[in-house]
Amino acid sequence: MSGPAPKSGLRKGTERFLRAIGFSGRGLVIAVPTLWLLVFFLIPFLVVLKISVAEPMIARPPYSPLFVHGPDGWSLKYTFDNYAYLWQDSLYIKAYWSSVKIAFVSTVLTLMIGYPMAYYIARSEEPKRSLLLLLVVLPFWTSFLLRVYAWIGILKNKGLLNAVLMKIGIIDQPLVIMQTDIAVYIGIVYTYLPFMILPLYANLVKLDGSLLEASADLGARPLTTFLKITLPLSLPGILAGSMLVFIPAIGEFVIPALLGGPDTLMIGKVLWSEFFNNRDWPVASAVAIAMLVLLVIPVMLLRLANTKQEDLI
Amino acid sequence: MKKTLMMAAIATVSATTVMAEEEPVLNVYNWSDYIAEDTLAKFEEATGIKVNYDVYDSNEVLEAKMLTGNSGYDVVVPTSDFLQRQIAAGAYQPLDKSLLPNLANMDPDLMAGAAVYDPGNTYATIYMWGTTGIGYNVGDVAERLGEDYTVDSWSIIFDPEIVSKLSDCGVTMLDAPTEMIPAAMNYLGLDPRSTKPEDIEAGAALLEKVRPYIKYFHSSQYINDLANGDVCVSVGWSGDVFQAQARAEEADNGVEIGYVIPKEGALQWFDMMAIPADAPHPENAHKFINFIMDAQITADITNYVWYANANKASMPLVDVEITEDPGIFPTPEAKKRLWASVVYDARTDRLMTRAWTRIKTGQ
Numbered sequence: 204m205s206g207p208a209p210k211s212g213l214r215k216g217t218e219r220f221l222r223a224i225g226f227s228g229r230g231l232v233i234a235v236p237t238l239w240l241l242v243f244f245l246i247p248f249l250v251v252l253k254i255s256v257a258e259p260m261i262a263r264p265p266y267s268p269l270f271v272h273g274p275d276g277w278s279l280k281y282t283f284d285n286y287a288y289l290w291q292d293s294l295y296i297k298a299y300w301s302s303v304k305i306a307f308v309s310t311v312l313t314l315m316i317g318y319p320m321a322y323y324i325a326r327s328e329e330p331k332r333s334l335l336l337l338l339v340v341l342p343f344w345t346s347f348l349l350r351v352y353a354w355i356g357i358l359k360n361k362g363l364l365n366a367v368l369m370k371i372g373i374i375d376q377p378l379v380i381m382q383t384d385i386a387v388y389i390g391i392v393y394t395y396l397p398f399m400i401l402p403l404y405a406n407l408v409k410l411d412g413s414l415l416e417a418s419a420d421l422g423a424r425p426l427t428t429f430l431k432i433t434l435p436l437s438l439p440g441i442l443a444g445s446m447l448v449f450i451p452a453i454g455e456f457v458i459p460a461l462l463g464g465p466d467t468l469m470i471g472k473v474l475w476s477e478f479f480n481n482r483d484w485p486v487a488s489a490v491a492i493a494m495l496v497l498l499v500i501p502v503m504l505l506r507l508a509n510t511k512q513e514d515l516i
Numbered sequence: 517m518k519k520t521l522m523m524a525a526i527a528t529v530s531a532t533t534v535m536a537e538e539e540p541v542l543n544v545y546n547w548s549d550y551i552a553e554d555t556l557a558k559f560e561e562a563t564g565i566k567v568n569y570d571v572y573d574s575n576e577v578l579e580a581k582m583l584t585g586n587s588g589y590d591v592v593v594p595t596s597d598f599l600q601r602q603i604a605a606g607a608y609q610p611l612d613k614s615l616l617p618n619l620a621n622m623d624p625d626l627m628a629g630a631a632v633y634d635p636g637n638t639y640a641t642i643y644m645w646g647t648t649g650i651g652y653n654v655g656d657v658a659e660r661l662g663e664d665y666t667v668d669s670w671s672i673i674f675d676p677e678i679v680s681k682l683s684d685c686g687v688t689m690l691d692a693p694t695e696m697i698p699a700a701m702n703y704l705g706l707d708p709r710s711t712k713p714e715d716i717e718a719g720a721a722l723l724e725k726v727r728p729y730i731k732y733f734h735s736s737q738y739i740n741d742l743a744n745g746d747v748c749v750s751v752g753w754s755g756d757v758f759q760a761q762a763r764a765e766e767a768d769n770g771v772e773i774g775y776v777i778p779k780e781g782a783l784q785w786f787d788m789m790a791i792p793a794d795a796p797h798p799e800n801a802h803k804f805i806n807f808i809m810d811a812q813i814t815a816d817i818t819n820y821v822w823y824a825n826a827n828k829a830s831m832p833l834v835d836v837e838i839t840e841d842p843g844i845f846p847t848p849e850a851k852k853r854l855w856a857s858v859v860y861d862a863r864t865d866r867l868m869t870r871a872w873t874r875i876k877t878g879q
Contacts, residue, residue, distance in 0.1 A: 259862070263605045263793075265583045294873060360686070361746055382732050465733045465876040473873075479576035480693065481869045482583070 248495070255488035256281035266484050285489035294473065295490060299497060301468040305384070305459075306452035309391040310399075313448045314441065316392065317399035321440075322433075324400070325407035336404070339397050351390055351461050358386050358462070382464035390458040395451070399444040406440025407433075439509065446505050450498055470494055540565045542800040545581070545589040547787065548573045548736060549759055550644070552813075552820035559807050565800050573736035574691070582607040582792060589792055590801040593643050596786040597694065597857040600633040608639045608790045615802035616641070618809035621829035630786045630826075632856060640788035641805060642826035644755065644817070647846065647854060648695050648783040651738070651757030654772040656685045656748035670703040670778045673751060676726055683729035686747030691733040693872035694857060695783055696723060696751065702781055702855070709858045713867055720871035733876055739763070745771045753785075754843055755823030762822070775843040781853030786826070 257266035257280075271280045289295040324335045342350060357363045358380045365377040380386050410433060418428040456471030463469070470490065477487035540563075544556075548571040556567045570589075572578050575598040581587040582594070582602050594602060602608060613619060619641065626645065631637050652667050660681045672678055679687055689696055698708035701719035710716070731747060738750035743763035750757070754775060761773035789808065791801045807813060814825045815833035824844050831839060838844055846854065860868060 261601060261605045261862075263583050263585050263607055265605065292870075294870075294877075359746060361744065465730070466878050468877045476869070476873060479574070479580055480872065481866060482576075482579065483866070 251488045251491055254484050255285055255492050256283065257485045258282055258284070259483045259485050264484070265482055285485045286493070288486060289489055289493055295470075295493075298468050298470045298473040299494070302453045302455075302470040303497075305387060305391070305469060306449050306455075309388055309395070309452050310445050310449045312388065312392045313395055313399045314445060317396055317403060317444065318441070320396075321400045321403035321407055324404050325410070339400050339404075342397070347394065348457065350394070351458060354386070354390055354393070354462060355381065358389070381462065384463065384467055386462035386464075387459050387467055387469075390462045391448075391452050391455060394458065395448040398447040398451075402443040402447065403437065403440040406437050406443075410436055442505055442508060446502070450502070453498060454494060538797045538799050540800070541568065542566070542591070542797055542804055543568045543570070543589045544804065545570050545572065545578065545587070545592045546643075547571060547593060549739065549756070550593070550787075550821055550823075552816045555808075555813060555817060558813065559804060562807065563800075563803055565803065567804075585794055587792060587794075588796060590795040590797045591789055591791060591804050593787050593789055594640075595857075596630055596633040596788055597859050599640055599788045599790060600859045602790075603634060603639050607793055609793045609795070609798065610638050611641065611791065611805070612802060615799075616806045616809065618806045621809055621811055621814075621827050623826045623828045626786070626826035629784075629856065630788060633786075633859070634788065640790040641809065643787045643789045643808065644821070644823035644825050645784065645786045646754040646823050646844075647777050648690065648699065648751065648753055648785065649757070649775060649777045649843065651742055651750045651752045651760060651773060651775050653685070653742065653745060653748040654774050655770070656745070657682065660685065667774060667776050668779050670699065670780050672749060674700060674703045674722055674726060676729070679726050679729045679749075682749050683731070686731045686741065686749070687729055688731050688738045688741070688747050688750045688752075689733050690735045690751055690753070691876075692735060693868045694860070697868060697871065698783065698855070698858070699751070708781070708783070708855045711858060711860060711864050713864070716864070716867055716871065720875060723875045727875055727878065742773055743767065743769075743771060745769065755821050758822035758844070777843060777846055777850050777854075779853075781855060783857055784854035785857055 253269050254266055257269065259266055267280060269279060269281060271278050320339075324332055324339070327335060355362070359365075360377045360379065360381065362381070364380070365374075368374045369377065380389070414432050414436075415428055418432050419425075423431065454471050455469065456475060459467045459469045459472055460475070463472075474487055474490045474494075477483050477490060481487075542565050544567055546569065550571070551569075556569055559565065560567060575595050578592060578594055579598055579602060581589070582592065583605055585607075599608075622641065626642060627637055630640070630642050634640050650667065650670070650672060652672070657667060657672075658665065661678065672682070673687065673689075697716060697719040699719075700722040701710060701715055702708035704718055704722060706715045706718060735753075736756070738747060738752055739756050739760045740763070741747040742750055742752075742757065742760035744767075745764075752760075752775075754777075757773060757775040761775070764771040764773055789805050791798055791805075795801055808817075809827060811827060811829035812833055814827040815830040817823075818825045818830065818834050818838060822838060822844060825834075842850060
């Protein structure tokens with residue numbers, strides 16, 4: 204360990220250097236996330252974009268290069284055939300729709316389950332509240348993959364759920380849940396529930412109790428108070444939670460691959476089969492880019508909704 | 517401590533400047549459940565080379581890594597038809613046969629079979645081979661099709677009338693279009709190695725017809741599921757079905773598993789040991805491949821995984837119940853009806869995989 208003196212000297216030097224090249228402290232604060240986005244989002248994105256305009260070939264890597272050195276120097280070689288292909292084959296559009304549908308239904312289910320839970324936690328007194336919050340976060344301590352595998356053990360034909368239901372005599376034939384869309388919904392709702400609860404909780408816990416009292420004093424029933432006060436005020440939490448569930452759920456691969464059936468059509472699985480079964484990296488990349496473009500739209504809508512909300516307040 | 521650091525530094529320098537001894541490490545990427553329990557320990561003991569052993573369950577996953585390059589693996593085990601394409605892509609380096617004296621142990625006929633994909637056996641040698649046939653739960657099938665029904669035909673999968681009676685106990689297929697579609701073509705009396713679009717479409721149409729009765733398409737899940745009684749009929753790889761059989765016996769759960777090479781014939785495949793072009797430890801890789809081709813070592817693996825090997829010298833060391841099992845070492849008559857896989861051109865390949873997506877998803 205070196206002493207503090209050289210460190211602060213170094214820091215001063217760095218500051219002087221940064222100021223010399225026109226960097227303010229504020230710029231520095233923005234620089235870190237900018238750099239992060241550049242390295243972990245923009246560059247990978249450009250790589251995928253590049254592959255998506257290439258042609259597949261038997262080579263290593265299995266696609267044509269973007270820059271070709273010909274007799275008259277370097278030239279660009281690209282094609283939009285892969286994007287055209289996504290339109291020609293109805294599989295991709297159907298897969299996008301099916302993903303959006305599954306993600307949407309899962310989001311609604313997650314919201315319906317998550318909202319009362321978040322509400323209850325926000326209304327609880329300490330130390331119960333902390334304990335409940337801890338319980339929400341606790342599953343993260345186990346690997347996501349293991350938890351999905353655990354669901355296989357619960358849902359399969361000779362699994363825990365069927366064994367229990369048959370033992371107590373509710374059913375006499377095992378329920379077929381594994382390898383169906385229902386299992387996918389269960390998996391997504393289970394996995395993403397904390398992402399719905401936490402932003403909702405953060406929002407609901409800030410709710411001013413005096414507003415509710417005022418509403419009650421003015422004769423509103425609890426339901427009216429909820430619909431007219433609590434729900435509108437918690438809208439940003441609902442939106443944030445929904446986006447946190449909806450966006451990753453669209454591109455989900457692990458859950459439909461492990462719990463879903465072969466006919467569970469989701470874009471993540473289509474992407475996988477383009478990449479691995481078909482060895483068609485360019486089409487797989489085009490699928491990924493198209494998905495990204497589709498996902499940008501809900502994010503933009505969210506931003507728009509948020510700005511409107513702020514304008515209202 | 518300092519001394520070791522110094523030594524390490526010197527070692528690194530000499531390794532980079534002079535062609536020195538490779539570090540005693542080997543990275544192997546093999547199929548899951550595909551090696552005897554003590555093979556790696558024995559290799560480490562014999563050579564002092566530490567083995568990092570990773571597994572995969574589909575050729576596609578391996579292929580993606582090979583085509584990306586820089587996988588870091590020294591020995592990989594692709595199936596013959598995948599090997600051929602990956603060789604064409606420049607993914608492998610030729611074997612240095614002077615480092616592989618145990619090649620003399622190999623069965624020349626089977627090596628000639630593998631040479632169809634890799635002329636002159638330049639890039640690879642056979643690890644194990646097998647067939648793609650039918651694994652089934654003896655009790656469940658008898659319960660649904662009658663005690664005297666003999667499972668000996670692809671009709672148990674491809675005849676809607678028969679397979680529909682089994683769908684409630686679980687029928688599964690490999691997630692491998694180049695194995696399933698030719699099997700369907702063969703059942704229809706077409707040449708399973710045909711690349712004519714209309715033949716492929718006919719095979720795909722048959723698969724679509726039985727699709728409603730198929731529980732899932734997966735290339736390794738069925739091992740456990742057969743063993744636990746969660747599924748009852750699986751198109752599967754010979755040794756994997758035998759592993760399911762062994763696991764069921766071990767668990768003593770009353771599940772009895774059978775494997776059959778259907779009378780109409782089946783696909784014969786070879787899993788090949790090869791060294792990636794950019795393998796970091798090619799010398800150790802040769803040592804490993806040679807070690808595996810040792811008669812005793814190969815016999816141990818076959819005795820454990822129940823896959824046939826191509827090692828003539830090991831045969832006396834393999835358990836008699838394995839060498840005499842026609843599901844593992846087919847009879848000469850059954851051998852005549854085995855077919856080899858085809859390497860398809862890009863267009864046929866896409867036709868095949870697109871048909872496969874349509875079969876699986878109904879889209």
